[in-house]
Amino acid sequence: MNELTAAQISASVAAGDAAYDPDWDLVLVPAPHNPIHTRIISGEAHFVRDGMYYALALFEAGRKSRGERVMNAVLRLQDADPDSATYGVWPYWAEEPLSEMSPPDWNWADFIGELIALVLYRHGATLTPEIAEAARAGLRRAAESIIRRDVDIDYTNVASKGAFVLLAAGELLADERLAQRARSHLDRLHARLQEGRTFAEYNSPTYWHVVLQAVTEIRQYAGDVGAAAQATALERLAWEHFLARWHPGTGRLSGPMARCYDTDIRRDKGILRPQGVRMILQRVDPEHWTIAAPSDIQPALGLAHDAVIEYRIPDDLLPRLSATPDGTTVETFSQVHHLDEEFAGVSAADVRGREAVTLPAVGTTWFDGPRTLGTIAHSDTWMQRRPLLGFWAEPGDDPLDLLTPMRSVTAEVIRDDHAFSSGVFSSAQRDGTALWSFGLACPGGDEHIHLDGIRPGESRTTTRLLVRFAFAGVDSAAAVLVDGIPLAAGARTEGRTVAVRTPAVQWDWALAAAGFRERRPAARVTRAADGTVVIEVVWLELETPEKLVLSELGTAFAAGSLRMSASGAAPGPEATATRSGDTIRLTLGDLALSARTAVGTHRDHALARRIR
Numbered sequence: 001m002n003e004l005t006a007a008q009i010s011a012s013v014a015a016g017d018a019a020y021d022p023d024w025d026l027v028l029v030p031a032p033h034n035p036i037h038t039r040i041i042s043g044e045a046h047f048v049r050d051g052m053y054y055a056l057a058l059f060e061a062g063r064k065s066r067g068e069r070v071m072n073a074v075l076r077l078q079d080a081d082p083d084s085a086t087y088g089v090w091p092y093w094a095e096e097p098l099s100e101m102s103p104p105d106w107n108w109a110d111f112i113g114e115l116i117a118l119v120l121y122r123h124g125a126t127l128t129p130e131i132a133e134a135a136r137a138g139l140r141r142a143a144e145s146i147i148r149r150d151v152d153i154d155y156t157n158v159a160s161k162g163a164f165v166l167l168a169a170g171e172l173l174a175d176e177r178l179a180q181r182a183r184s185h186l187d188r189l190h191a192r193l194q195e196g197r198t199f200a201e202y203n204s205p206t207y208w209h210v211v212l213q214a215v216t217e218i219r220q221y222a223g224d225v226g227a228a229a230q231a232t233a234l235e236r237l238a239w240e241h242f243l244a245r246w247h248p249g250t251g252r253l254s255g256p257m258a259r260c261y262d263t264d265i266r267r268d269k270g271i272l273r274p275q276g277v278r279m280i281l282q283r284v285d286p287e288h289w290t291i292a293a294p295s296d297i298q299p300a301l302g303l304a305h306d307a308v309i310e311y312r313i314p315d316d317l318l319p320r321l322s323a324t325p326d327g328t329t330v331e332t333f334s335q336v337h338h339l340d341e342e343f344a345g346v347s348a349a350d351v352r353g354r355e356a357v358t359l360p361a362v363g364t365t366w367f368d369g370p371r372t373l374g375t376i377a378h379s380d381t382w383m384q385r386r387p388l389l390g391f392w393a394e395p396g397d398d399p400l401d402l403l404t405p406m407r408s409v410t411a412e413v414i415r416d417d418h419a420f421s422s423g424v425f426s427s428a429q430r431d432g433t434a435l436w437s438f439g440l441a442c443p444g445g446d447e448h449i450h451l452d453g454i455r456p457g458e459s460r461t462t463t464r465l466l467v468r469f470a471f472a473g474v475d476s477a478a479a480v481l482v483d484g485i486p487l488a489a490g491a492r493t494e495g496r497t498v499a500v501r502t503p504a505v506q507w508d509w510a511l512a513a514a515g516f517r518e519r520r521p522a523a524r525v526t527r528a529a530d531g532t533v534v535i536e537v538v539w540l541e542l543e544t545p546e547k548l549v550l551s552e553l554g555t556a557f558a559a560g561s562l563r564m565s566a567s568g569a570a571p572g573p574e575a576t577a578t579r580s581g582d583t584i585r586l587t588l589g590d591l592a593l594s595a596r597t598a599v600g601t602h603r604d605h606a607l608a609r610r611i612r
Contacts, residue, residue, distance in 0.1 A: 001307070004283070007294035008307040009060045015299035016054030020066075025073035026051040026094055027301065035418070035447035037105045038092045046094035048077055049108070050301045052115040057304035059123045068131045071119065074112065075138045088113075088145025103451070106149050110161035113142030114217070117168035118308055121221045124172065136173055143169035143178055153192050154200040154334065154347045157207040160214035160234075163189055167222050183227065186218070190230040193237055200347065202333035202363060203245050203374075204259035204384075205277050212238050212280070213309055220310050236314050243320045244329050245365050247372045247391060250407070251278070251289075251399030255374030255389025256363045258333070263386065264406045273298045274402070279306065281321065284313040288322040291400050325367040328431060333361040336378070338606035343443050343453040344380045344421070345602060357606035364429040366564075370394075370504050373409070373564045375434050378609050380441070380602075381413040381423030382449045388427065388436060390564055392505040394475065405531070407473030409507070409562070413438055414466050421445030422454060422550060423467075424605045428586075428593040432564035435575055435586045437595035438467045438537075441602045442551040456551035465516075465540040465548070467558045471500055471507060471533040478502040480533055482525045492526045497574075498535055506565045509535060512577040512586055514558040515597060516540065521558075550599060557597040559584050583608050 001009070019027035026046040033041045051074045058067030079086045079098055086098045090108040098104045116139050124132055146162040153159050163186045170179025193199065201207050215238060218231035245254045252265060262268075268275040274282075274292030281289040283306075297303070313321070336345035337356040345359075365374035373390035381387065388411040397404050413423030422444030426437045446452040446460060454460060474480070480487045482495035500507040511523045516539035526534045537558040540548070561575040575588040582598040596608035 003294045004297075005307040007297040008303040009057055011297045011299045012053060012057035012301055012304035012307070013061050013063070015301045015303075016050075016057055018299065019050075019301075020054070021046065024094060025069045027054050031093070036451050037101055037103065038096060039100065039102060040093045040096050045096075048074055048090050048092060048094060049112055049115070052112050053301040053304055056115055056119055056308070057301070059119055060304060060308065064123075064126065068128060071116075072131060072134060075116075075134050078112075078138055078141055080137075080141060082144075086145075087148070088141035088143070106145065107158050107161075109142040109145035109149075110158050110165055113139055113146070113165040113169075114161050114214070115305065116142070117165055117172065118217070118221075118305075120172050121168065122308060139165070139169050140173055140175075140178075147181055152347055152349045153188050154349070156189075156193070156199050156201045157204075157210040157214075159185070159189050160211045164214045164217045164222075167218060167224060167227055171223050179224075183224070186227055186230055190234060193234055196334070197237065197240075198331060198333050199241055200258070200334040200361075202256070202258045202331075202361065203241070203253060204257055205253055205265045206261050207259055208238060208242055209277055209280065212311070213305070216309050216311055235312075236317070239313050239317050243317060244331065245363075245374060246321065246325075247367060248322055248324060248399065249370045250372070250391040250393045250397070252391050252406075253277075254365050254367070254372040254391060255386050256365075256376035256379070257386035257389060258361075259384040260386050261384065263389070263408060263410060266402050266406075268300060273300065275300055275303065280311050283311045285318060285321050289400070291402060324369065326369075327367060329363075329365045329367075331363050333363060335359075336361050338602040340601040340603045341443065342602060343445050343450040344382070345606075357603050357610065359606050359609060366429070366431050368432060368564075368566065370397075371432070371564055371566070373429070373432055373434065373562075375427040375429045375436070376425070377427060378606065379425050380421055380444070380449060381419060381425055381438070382421040382445060383412075383419035383447065385425075386410065387425040388434065388562070392502075392564075394502060394504045405473040407505075409469065409471050409564075411436065411438075411467070411469045413440075414464065414468050415446070415460070416463055418447050420465070421447065421449045424596070424602070426593060426595040426605075426609050428591050430591050433572065433588065433591065434562045435560075435588055435591055435593040436562060437557060437559040437584065437586065437593060439596050439605060440550060440553065440556045440599045441605055442599055443601065444550070454550055457549065458551075459547040459549045461545045462540065462548040463542050463545045464538070467537040467539070469509065469535040469562075472531070474500060474531045474533050475502060476531060480525075480527050487525060487527045489527050490529055492524065494522045494524050496523060498523065498525055498533070500533055501567065503567055506563075506567050506569050508563040508565075508571060509560065510574050511537060511558065511560040512575045513560075513579065513584060515555040517554055517556075553599045555597055556599050557584065557595070559586055559593075559595060561586070561588055583611065585611075
């Protein structure tokens, strides 16, 4: 263990000590808002996985007695009834039994089972016999849960974690049945990822981290030579995937992203601190990506996990972490199947003989010095999606400085105060120019893509429904023009075109067409005092909430263009829009996009997107 990883262990212990509740032998932490799985969304409660992070950190620090108490408290919360549907699973919170969750999260067998396996690999020989036996029993139950569930292999992050837990259970428990199941699971995962050379959960900072943790753990800890070799190959694939959209000029992953919890990868749970992906880069390339000295590491429970993983990057890939990319990357991540009755697109395993429209999930990412822009060709608008995402750096910006402003563009659909999963995004991109369209699907999700789905005929009480583009990090000296007229800080206006001019970048946004019911909304543009420029196409905004029946809205769309270029570039032509029935076609030179203008099923939207 080096000075940095030792500091991570110390910081994890410090965070746990500060939150430790001796009455529960667990950590008491704030409960953030979470629209899925749990009803505990505020106040403080005992988060089970954080307890296991703390236990691992305590064992690493040599504090065996408390480590065993905390791990035992976690183990007691696991469902130990073989006849239960949640056998082997843990709740999120000690205060909320699995039976009260909405619904339970079966992934917890993988994520907490993984931490138990790490404790057994690293400290199993020193545990007291009773705790060692309890930990092995907990690992066995987690493995059995993973086998029962048999998760879709395209659920890459969970499938990767499950592979490690099964391998660990087979080895640590000397159980050949589990070992064989582990090899089969890893064989399928390895074959799927090597066949496509990509990830269905594409370019996701959090889940790239999760996958890299899992495959590195297999390579580092598994005694199965064949499994370690497969993990090494997947480790390389994960780095290749990361580097395809890594933008050293801003120190960020460009778009698009399938799943993202915070657009700013420097943040952890909303706090700017050296952790996560950026610390992995420091571990593998300290010469170019050191963002923190050991003394800068701040208390955080999850740090112990990364500290016991030996991250590495293949030697031939290392230079790409600091090389400036140029040009356009186009990648097909997966095939997504769209059905009339589903809340979102599904994988091939979920089609089950039904009539689906299949679209490739194609991502386009453009790099031009300090500028980058990425889009996905077709996607829902769940809060974890980043279907359109770009970044830029101004002169003097330092990608190693956590205080350098994030300068970005994002786009989403908002219902009231949350990202709305029933939105449908379509795009076509060439270099820094993108045609875009937003519509609405029913059935579709609300805050989640399917756990709180909205079916035809169902209503949701709604005050606001809109499309939002946000340009963050625009300096006060930048010029912002709406239909050619300057917009001052703190001001708001309406228009059809928006131009943002800074020393490093020129943004040209245009609304080609929009409709909602019988209205043709314009764009509302706000220049906030913090530098954010917000463009909203407001479909609905009411003082008194309406019981909105999504399936009965009829027309609901917004479509236009976005161009990113170097400062001083000549303005380009605008897109033209042609409507025919429930379809709109945008053209800009030889770039074209077709999309649906009326609320329809995901299959309806996919059919419209497929039109050439």
